[in-house]
Amino acid sequence: MTAPAPTPAIDPPLPAGRRPLLEVVDLHVRFDTAAGSAQAVRGVSFTVDEGETIGIVGESGCGKSATILSLPRLLPPSIATISGGSVRFDGTDLLHANERTLHSVRGGEIGVIFQDPLSSLNPVLRMRRQLTEGPRQHLGLTKSKAAERALELLTAVGIPDPQRRLRQYPSEYSGGMRQRAMIAMALASEPRLLLADEPTTALDVTVQAQILALVRRLRVERGLSVVWVTHDLGIIAGLADRVLVMYAGTIVEQADVRTIYHQPHHPYTQALLDSIPRVDVRRRSALPSIPGAPPSLIDPPLGCPFTARCAHRMERCDHERPALRVIGEGHTSACFLDITPKKSS
Amino acid sequence: MSLLQYVVRRFLLAIPTIIGLSIVTFVLANYLPGDPLVRLLGERGAANPKIVATYTKRWGLDKSGPERYFVYMRNLVHGDLGRSTTTQRAVAKDLFDFFPATIELALAAIVVAAVGGVAAGMLAARFKSRWPDAGVRLLALLGSGVPVFWLGLLALEVFYLRLHWVPGPEGRLSSSTHVPPHTTGMYTFDALVHGQWATLWDALRHLILPAFVLGAYFLGLIARMVRASLLEIGGANYLVAARARGMSERRIMLVHALPNALIPVITVLGLAVGGLLAGAVLTETVFAWPGIGRYAVDTAKGLDYQAVLGVTILIGVIYVVSNVIVDVLYATLDPRIRIGR
Numbered sequence: 001m002t003a004p005a006p007t008p009a010i011d012p013p014l015p016a017g018r019r020p021l022l023e024v025v026d027l028h029v030r031f032d033t034a035a036g037s038a039q040a041v042r043g044v045s046f047t048v049d050e051g052e053t054i055g056i057v058g059e060s061g062c063g064k065s066a067t068i069l070s071l072p073r074l075l076p077p078s079i080a081t082i083s084g085g086s087v088r089f090d091g092t093d094l095l096h097a098n099e100r101t102l103h104s105v106r107g108g109e110i111g112v113i114f115q116d117p118l119s120s121l122n123p124v125l126r127m128r129r130q131l132t133e134g135p136r137q138h139l140g141l142t143k144s145k146a147a148e149r150a151l152e153l154l155t156a157v158g159i160p161d162p163q164r165r166l167r168q169y170p171s172e173y174s175g176g177m178r179q180r181a182m183i184a185m186a187l188a189s190e191p192r193l194l195l196a197d198e199p200t201t202a203l204d205v206t207v208q209a210q211i212l213a214l215v216r217r218l219r220v221e222r223g224l225s226v227v228w229v230t231h232d233l234g235i236i237a238g239l240a241d242r243v244l245v246m247y248a249g250t251i252v253e254q255a256d257v258r259t260i261y262h263q264p265h266h267p268y269t270q271a272l273l274d275s276i277p278r279v280d281v282r283r284r285s286a287l288p289s290i291p292g293a294p295p296s297l298i299d300p301p302l303g304c305p306f307t308a309r310c311a312h313r314m315e316r317c318d319h320e321r322p323a324l325r326v327i328g329e330g331h332t333s334a335c336f337l338d339i340t341p342k343k344s345s
Numbered sequence: 346m347s348l349l350q351y352v353v354r355r356f357l358l359a360i361p362t363i364i365g366l367s368i369v370t371f372v373l374a375n376y377l378p379g380d381p382l383v384r385l386l387g388e389r390g391a392a393n394p395k396i397v398a399t400y401t402k403r404w405g406l407d408k409s410g411p412e413r414y415f416v417y418m419r420n421l422v423h424g425d426l427g428r429s430t431t432t433q434r435a436v437a438k439d440l441f442d443f444f445p446a447t448i449e450l451a452l453a454a455i456v457v458a459a460v461g462g463v464a465a466g467m468l469a470a471r472f473k474s475r476w477p478d479a480g481v482r483l484l485a486l487l488g489s490g491v492p493v494f495w496l497g498l499l500a501l502e503v504f505y506l507r508l509h510w511v512p513g514p515e516g517r518l519s520s521s522t523h524v525p526p527h528t529t530g531m532y533t534f535d536a537l538v539h540g541q542w543a544t545l546w547d548a549l550r551h552l553i554l555p556a557f558v559l560g561a562y563f564l565g566l567i568a569r570m571v572r573a574s575l576l577e578i579g580g581a582n583y584l585v586a587a588r589a590r591g592m593s594e595r596r597i598m599l600v601h602a603l604p605n606a607l608i609p610v611i612t613v614l615g616l617a618v619g620g621l622l623a624g625a626v627l628t629e630t631v632f633a634w635p636g637i638g639r640y641a642v643d644t645a646k647g648l649d650y651q652a653v654l655g656v657t658i659l660i661g662v663i664y665v666v667s668n669v670i671v672d673v674l675y676a677t678l679d680p681r682i683r684i685g686r
């Protein structure tokens with residue numbers, strides 16, 4: 001087996017003296033299931049700077065959730081193992097951090113928004129309780145000060161009548177409101193990094209646009225760094241500074257958002273772009289429709305994982321896995337193709 | 346709907362249930378074997394025409410079944426449940442005297458079952474498939490598999506005869522201890538509010554073993570349920586979300602997981618009341634505990650019509666009311682029930 005060399009983080013050079021807020025190197029995550037062990041993340045490296053927004057894009061099952069949820073070690077240890085790599089947050093090695101450090105980093109430094117707001121909110125606790133417990137622990141606020149803060153937060157994310165809303169239970173909120181409340185919760189303890197795992201997938205287009213506008217505003221107001229995961233390249237366009245394209249547990253292309261849209265290199269990125277519905281066509285389902293499906297991660301292919309679906313497939317692609325290489329300024333791609341393939345119509 | 350509205354509605358709905366229950370009990374009691382007059386008055390009374398005439402008038406014995414029921418209910422509302430031929434006292438007075446002993450025993454058993462069951466279930470879930478889990482499961486199996494009277498005798502053998510940790514089956518207090526002033530009739534509570542510490546201690550020593558024996562079945566049941574439901578919600582997204590907010594595992598268990606895991610347990614507590622009352626009959630017999638259960642056994646043996654009727658209706662009312670309380674608890678824990686979603 002030609003195991004590809006660990007992929008170093010290849011990033012645009014940082015301004016002198018600045019270090020990235022988050023630095024992920026050669027991350028590996030494995031899920032052990034009855035069917036076998038799935039290599040959900042296979043050597044992912046990237047950095048996030050202070051105030052930067054990173055988009056992670058890819059079809060479902062490509063390891064996006066596994067990647068970001070393993071950063072604050074939120075995957076259940078009973079089924080998921082972080083089998084290699086390192087995660088440094090502001091100099092702290094999170095993969096070897098003790099419980100104490102983790103408890104203060106989670107929520108206090110890194111906030112997380114989950115995909116399904118209903119199941120991520122505790123059905124039997126009032127929203128006030130769920131919104132105040134973070135600030136009370138991380139910011140040392142009293143009960144009443146934390147309640148005041150919760151009120152401000154709900155107002156900030158655009159939930160009307162917050163006083164009443166605080167007394168309610170999650171089941172009394174609408175879908176869009178729950179997601180807003182989740183954002184409020186993730187930001188409650190003033191984290192520096194926000195991890196968002198497809199937070200708008202369950203929402204309709206209007207609410208989705210409102211949520212995106214909200215996050216853009218909060219990012220500017222608070223100088224927040226964001227990692228935004230989605231399977232919809234369309235969402236990322238107006239939000240991210242840089243985009244990572246994930247496929248079968250690996251990063252296949254990485255560039256600033258303009259380059260990804262205008263000069264994509266990897267055929268998978270190309271295919272994703274082609275599957276974005278036109279703006280003028282009403283979007284019924286945000287699922288990209290590339291023919292075929294990603295390979296199983298239980299026994300991932302030896303060569304390039306995309307060959308089976310690739311329009312530019314070559315002989316060597318079947319038995320040799322292309323490593324990420326620099327193909328332009330701040331632009332890396334894991335494909336053997338010399339030149340950017342012509343955009344298929 | 347607010348919680349208060351829910352509570353009021355639930356109690357109003359219980360009234361027809363209680364009325365229905367009293368009718369069924371009344372009809373069934375009329376099928377008790379033997380001469381109704383003898384059942385009511387005993388052999389000697391039934392031979393005395395004057396007494397028979399008074400009783401016939403007071404209980405409408407010469408009237409039809411439905412009319413007799415209304416007479417009975419009218420007397421009941423006035424606190425007259427008739428006389429017990431066994432104790433030769435008013436049934437209402439008997440119930441009033443025997444009832445607190447049973448309530449005390451049942452409450453203690455519920456506390457034992459709930460606290461012990463939840464703690465054991467949490468322990469088992471926390472150390473799943475390790476020795477505390479195996480131990481708890483074995484104990485739970487014993488608790489819910491062994492009949493109450495057998496468990497009672499076994500417990501007496503070990504903790505009284507061999508270890509001398511507790512007094513023998515001599516009722517609620519040692520013969521040398523005076524009964525505390527009557528406030529509720531529950532000796533532990535009365536001794537506590539009157540500051541009679543020696544009496545409190547004596548009452549507790551007498552209470553602990555029967556309470557464990559009576560509560561054992563539900564302790565086991567609750568332990569298994571808490572374990573199962575904690576394991577089931579162990580991977581819930583809202584627990585991951587709480588973890589993502591930086592909450593400690595301890596807080597996640599106690600504040601986030603446990604209230605959700607307890608929702609199914611509340612139903613069991615509702616069942617427990619019925620089970621405990623049934624179990625009380627046996628437990629009270631084994632431990633010579635002077636409660637309703639023993640009273641029911643003693644009076645039933647003598648076909649003591651009005652005593653049996655009174656006990657049955659009282660137990661039925663307790664059962665219905667405790668079910669209402671359980672429903673209210675349920676609604677307190679799970680807001681979705683109240684909101685109706």
Ligand SMILES: Nc1ncnc2c1ncn2[C@@H]1O[C@H](COP(=O)(O)OP(=O)(O)O)[C@@H](O)[C@H]1O
Nearest residue numbers: 031033038040059060061062063064065066297
């Ligand atoms: N709960 C799980 N149990 C077993 N395998 C899982 C689980 N979650 C994810 N996986 C495996 O990890 C891979 C990546 O999953 P995930 O990170 O959720 O993908 P994405 O977020 O990109 O949709 C899946 O294809 C699957 O093989």
Ligand SMILES: [Mg+2]
Nearest residue numbers: 064065066198
């Ligand atoms: Mg996902």
